Every structure is written in structure tokens, then in C-alpha cells.
Amino acid sequence: MVQLMNRTDKETQAAVSPVEAPIRETAKPVVYDTKQLNLWYGSHHALKNIDLPIRENEVTAIIGPSGCGKSTYIKTLNRMVELVDGVRTSGEILYRGRNIFDAKYSVEELRTRVGMVFQKPNPFPKSIYDNIAYGPRIHGIKNKKILDEIVEQSLRGAAIWDEVKDRLSTNAYSLSGGQQQRICIARALAIEPDVILMDEPTSALDPISTLKVEELVQELKENYSIIIVTHNMQQAARISDKTAFFLNGEVIEFDDTNKIFQNPADQRTEDYISGRFG
Amino acid sequence: MRITEQQPGVNKRFIDPASVSKRMDGRKITNSVFKTLFFMATLVALLVLGILFYRILSQGIGFLSADFFQNFASRFPEKAGIKAALVGSLWLMAVVAPVSMFHGIGTAIYLEEYAKKNRVNDFIRMNISNLAGVPSVVFGLLGLTIFVRALALGNSILAAGFTMSLLILPVIIVAAQEAIRAVPQHVREASYGMGATKWQTIVRVVLPSAIPGILTGSILALSRAVGETAPLIVIGVPVIIQFLPSGVMDTFTALPMQIYDWAKRPQADFQKVASAGIIVLMAFLLLMNSIAVLIRNKFQKRY
Numbered sequence: 001m002v003q004l005m006n007r008t009d010k011e012t013q014a015a016v017s018p019v020e021a022p023i024r025e026t027a028k029p030v031v032y033d034t035k036q037l038n039l040w041y042g043s044h045h046a047l048k049n050i051d052l053p054i055r056e057n058e059v060t061a062i063i064g065p066s067g068c069g070k071s072t073y074i075k076t077l078n079r080m081v082e083l084v085d086g087v088r089t090s091g092e093i094l095y096r097g098r099n100i101f102d103a104k105y106s107v108e109e110l111r112t113r114v115g116m117v118f119q120k121p122n123p124f125p126k127s128i129y130d131n132i133a134y135g136p137r138i139h140g141i142k143n144k145k146i147l148d149e150i151v152e153q154s155l156r157g158a159a160i161w162d163e164v165k166d167r168l169s170t171n172a173y174s175l176s177g178g179q180q181q182r183i184c185i186a187r188a189l190a191i192e193p194d195v196i197l198m199d200e201p202t203s204a205l206d207p208i209s210t211l212k213v214e215e216l217v218q219e220l221k222e223n224y225s226i227i228i229v230t231h232n233m234q235q236a237a238r239i240s241d242k243t244a245f246f247l248n249g250e251v252i253e254f255d256d257t258n259k260i261f262q263n264p265a266d267q268r269t270e271d272y273i274s275g276r277f278g
Numbered sequence: 279m280r281i282t283e284q285q286p287g288v289n290k291r292f293i294d295p296a297s298v299s300k301r302m303d304g305r306k307i308t309n310s311v312f313k314t315l316f317f318m319a320t321l322v323a324l325l326v327l328g329i330l331f332y333r334i335l336s337q338g339i340g341f342l343s344a345d346f347f348q349n350f351a352s353r354f355p356e357k358a359g360i361k362a363a364l365v366g367s368l369w370l371m372a373v374v375a376p377v378s379m380f381h382g383i384g385t386a387i388y389l390e391e392y393a394k395k396n397r398v399n400d401f402i403r404m405n406i407s408n409l410a411g412v413p414s415v416v417f418g419l420l421g422l423t424i425f426v427r428a429l430a431l432g433n434s435i436l437a438a439g440f441t442m443s444l445l446i447l448p449v450i451i452v453a454a455q456e457a458i459r460a461v462p463q464h465v466r467e468a469s470y471g472m473g474a475t476k477w478q479t480i481v482r483v484v485l486p487s488a489i490p491g492i493l494t495g496s497i498l499a500l501s502r503a504v505g506e507t508a509p510l511i512v513i514g515v516p517v518i519i520q521f522l523p524s525g526v527m528d529t530f531t532a533l534p535m536q537i538y539d540w541a542k543r544p545q546a547d548f549q550k551v552a553s554a555g556i557i558v559l560m561a562f563l564l565l566m567n568s569i570a571v572l573i574r575n576k577f578q579k580r581y
Contacts, residue, residue: 078471080470085394108473108475111473112473116471118468118471122462122464123468125486135472138469138473138475138478187468187472188471188472
């Protein structure tokens with residue numbers, strides 16, 4: 001870290017244009033380091049030579065047209081992609097320095113550290129309380145008092161406590177879609193993760209619920225590293241610090257969100273963000 | 279048929295309103311003809327059921343008395359009772375229900391949740407469905423060979439129970455598989471996403487949602503076992519029993535066996551006794567099916 005800072009200081013001084021401050025100046029430690037990742041669904045080569053260092057306490061957005069591999073990539077980060085039959089991978093993904101494809105790395109352990117929020121709100125057909133307490137319970141917490149505290153803290157963390165505190169025992173399905181999605185975020189927070197993966201979390205929500213989730217993401221990045229797949233480029237521009245542009249299974253460009261949206265290095269990125277395709 | 283002349287910039291019209299309305303009547307008639315036809319088909323089934331109910335009730339109701347439930351089989355129609363058969367059927371259920379449900383649900387969970395999609399497992403799945411269509415007498419022969427002779431269980435409740443379990447196992451497996459498959463994948467993903475193991479996901483997420491469907495299917499399969507006669511005949515279950523079984527190794531008789539025996543006797547009054555027996559059997563089945571419906575309505579989860 002110190003070394004890194006020193007080097008970036010020098011680079012800053014050497015920079016020709018001091019107006020555009022280099023991103024490396026504030027570089028945070030890497031949480032997820034993807035190295036030469038390839039993934040095949042049967043014979044379909046879905047991810048090609050992905051290299052992506054994702055840093056702590058940042059929001060990293062992954063954008064790209066449908067079928068570009070962005071959802072596949074985020075599901076690879078917690079190995080959910082393996083639920084699909086016939087998936088093969090090569091290369092490595094280092095999470096906090098350990099390769100998640102290592103035979104000794106248990107997926108259960110990985111997923112306890114890495115929470116996930118899905119495209120469609122997917123609460124369990126249980127009460128709000130039981131939804132939030134699900135994670136802690138499977139990890140062995142039985143004490144009612146501790147569970148109560150976790151539930152409250154998680155719901156507060158997902159900015160939905162005030163809306164549901166009087167009806168924790170009602171079925172989560174009685175809530176609106178936007179509330180369900182925040183319940184799902186609260187449920188992910190309840191396992192006290194290090195990273196939160198979000199796979200198009202607002203694609204099924206109305207604009208007001210979307211805004212609430214976006215605000216929530218901004219608050220959450222204080223304590224968590226967030227990787228968010230989105231179809232919505234404005235959303236990526238609004239909430240993320242870094243943006244990776246995927247196309248046909250490759251990372252075309254990965255940089256500061258501002259840089260990607262204002263001054264993309266690759267013509268294809270520019271075409272995509274300016275709406276010429278996708 | 280006249281097609282309106284094409285004007286520049288206007289789509290050509292292919293559907294002529296006049297000919298559409300000309301054909302309308304014919305289409306409506308065809309529709310009502312088939313509606314009537316299908317209603318008649320339903321009526322035939324209802325009519326048969328009605329006649330059956332009427333005949334059995336009118337014949338048997340006179341023999342339904344407290345004595346009928348307390349007496350054993352007898353040479354005299356007025357003294358004949360269903361006690362041994364009713365208790366025997368309950369004993370049979372006591373073996374069939376746990377054995378078939380444990381194996382059936384276990385197999386369904388394995389096939390749906392654990393087994394990988396490959397040719398061997400596809401072959402197994404396909405054959406289980408085929409097994410559901412095998413005639414019950416064949417299962418009776420299987421039971422005779424394996425349980426009665428090879429394992430030397432004789433014509434005991436256990437041997438009959440195992441045979442009946444085999445008979446309804448495919449039905450339970452298929453019903454349970456369907457119930458498990460109906461649990462949406464996204465709730466499984468939610469569970470796995472929090473670091474739950476497969477077993478935790480099955481117990482906490484899949485089964486609570488699937489259990490109404492599984493129980494409904496199982497109970498319907500069990501009611502089939504209550505009414506089956508052929509396997510019991512092949513196994514050699516007796517019909518005249520003057521004692522109640524005291525354990526699973528005892529021999530016994532069951533409701534359909536008793537009814538079969540009464541029905542083939544020459545005396546006219548025994549036909550009426552048989553009808554009374556059928557009423558008891560049908561009440562038994564109706565009760566089980568009602569429980570299945572009740573469970574389905576009460577616990578059904580909607581996503």
C-alpha cells in the first residue's frame with residue numbers, strides 16, 4: 001500500500017495534465033482480482049480472458065448489451081454460475097488473495113462472505129423476520145435476542161426498517177416489488193458480507209423504488225464493496241466509481257466511471273454509451 | 279370474394295368482412311356441436327357413477343350396522359362382519375405409508391436436487407414413469423417371489439405392505455418430483471447465495487414449499503393401495519380370518535379381499551354384504567381424498 005502510494009505520488013507529479021487527477025491516487029486495496037478468466041457453457045465461450053481488479057469500498061458497475069456475459073461474470077464471483085450444468089472455467093479469481101476455484105475453497109464459505117442480490121426480488125415465502133434471519137440461522141445462530149438485533153440492524157441498513165417494523169411477522173410476499181428488493185438487500189446484509197453482488201437489482205422496479213435502491217447503494221459502499229450489473233447506463237453513471245464495459249464476453253474497457261462516460265478510450269465503448277447499439 | 283382495390287400507401291386487405299360474417303354461423307354451430315358432445319361424454323361418466331352409488335347404497339345400507347363393524351367373517355350373511363378386513367387395511371396402511379413415502383420422497387429429492395442431468399439419470403427418470411404403468415398383478419408376482427418366498431415373510435402384513443409400497447412408489451416419486459420442480463429456482467438461488475448447503479436449502483426452502491403437493495400425491499397413491507386387490511390375491515392373503523393381527527408378521531385380510539370374497543359367494547344376501555363392504559371402502563377412500571384436498575388448500579403457497 002505504502003509502495004503504491006509513493007509510486008502514484010510520483011506519477012501525479014509527472015502527469016502532464018493536472019486537471020484530470022489519476023485514479024490511482026486514491027487506489028484502495030483489491031478485493032476481487034480476476035486473472036485470465038475464461039468460461040464456457042458447453043461449447044459456448046461466454047467469458048474470454050477477463051482481467052478485472054475490483055477494489056474495496058467502491059461501487060463497480062458492469063455494463064454491456066444483453067448476452068455480453070456481465071451476468072455470467074457476476075455469478076462467477078460467488079460461483080453461482082456452477083448451478084448451470086456443463087459450465088467450465090479456466091484462469092483464476094482471487095478473493096482476498098485466495099483463488100475461489102481452489103478445490104479446498106468451499107463455496108458455502110465464499111458465499112457467506114459475498115452476499116448477492118438478484119435481478120428479480122426473490123424473498124422466501126416466509127415472514128419478513130424469517131427472511132432476514134435465514135442467513136444467520138443457517139450459520140448457526142439460534143439465540144432469539146441476537147437474531148432480533150440482526151434483523152433490526154439489517155433492515156435499518158437496507159433503509160426499510162421504518163416501513164416494516166410493525167409487521168415483521170407478515171409474509172414478505174405482501175410487500176411491493178421495491179420493498180421486496182430492499183428486503184432481499186437486508187437479507188444479504190444479515191450474513192455480514194464483505195462484498196455485495198447485485199445482478200440488475202432495479203430492472204424489475206419502478207423509478208421511485210429504483211431511486212431508493214440507488215441511494216441505498218451509495219450508503220452501503222461506506223462499509224461494503226459493491227459490484228453491480230446494470231442495463232441502465234444512467235444508473236451506472238450515477239452510482240458507480242468504476243465501470244467495466246463488457247462486449248461479447250470480453251472486457252473492452254475498465255476505468256473510472258467519469259472517464260468511461262466522458263472520455264472513453266475505445267470506440268466501441270463510446271458507441272455503446274452513446275446509444276448507437278445495445 | 280372481392281378484395282378492395284389497393285390504393286397507394288394503404289395496406290392491401292385480405293380479410294373480407296362480408297365473407298367473415300357469412301362463415302360466422304357455421305363456426306358457431308361447430309363450436310356448440312363439440313360442446314354438446316363433450317358434455318355428453320362427461321355425462322356418461324357421471325351416469326355410471328350415479329348408478330353405481332345407487333345400487334350399492336340401496337343394496338348395502340341395510341347391512342350397515344354396529345354389528346357389521348364388530349363381527350368377523352361368517353358363513354351366515356347376517357352374521358358376517360368387516361372387522362378383520364378394516365383393521366387389516368389399517369395395518370397395511372401403517373406399513374405402506376411410511377415405507378413408500380420415505381423411499382418415494384427420498385428418490386424424488388435425489389433425482390431433482392442432487393442428481394446431475396446426464397443420460398443415466400434421464401434413463402432412470404423415464405423408467406420410473408414407465409413403472410407407474412406396470413399392472414398391479416405383476417407387482418404381486420414380484421412381491422410373491424421376493425418378500426413372501428425369498429425373504430420368507432410369508433403372507434404377512436409386512437410382505438403385503440412392501441409389495442403395495444413398490445406398487446405405489448412410482449406414483450409417489452413422480453408426484454413428489456413434480457411438487458419439487460414447482461418450487462421456483464430463484465428461491466433456491468437465494469438460499470445458496472447466502473452460503474446455505476444443499477441440505478439446508480432442501481429442508482428450509484424446497485420442502486416447506488413442496489410438502490403440500492408431495493402429501494397430496496402420496497395420499498392419493500395410498501388410497502390406490504387401499505383399493506388394490508390383485509397383488510394381495512397373488513401373495514396369498516386369506517379372506518376368512520377370525521382374529522385381529524397383533525403385529526406386522528401376522529397374516530391379515532384387507533377390505534378389497536373381503537369384498538371380493540363376499541361378491542363371489544352364491545347366496546344372494548352375500549351380494550348385499552359385499553355392497554355394505556364397498557360402502558365402507560368408498561368411505562375410507564373418500565376420507566383419504568378429502569384429507570388430500572384439505573392439505574392442498576390449506577398449505578398451498580403462492581409465488
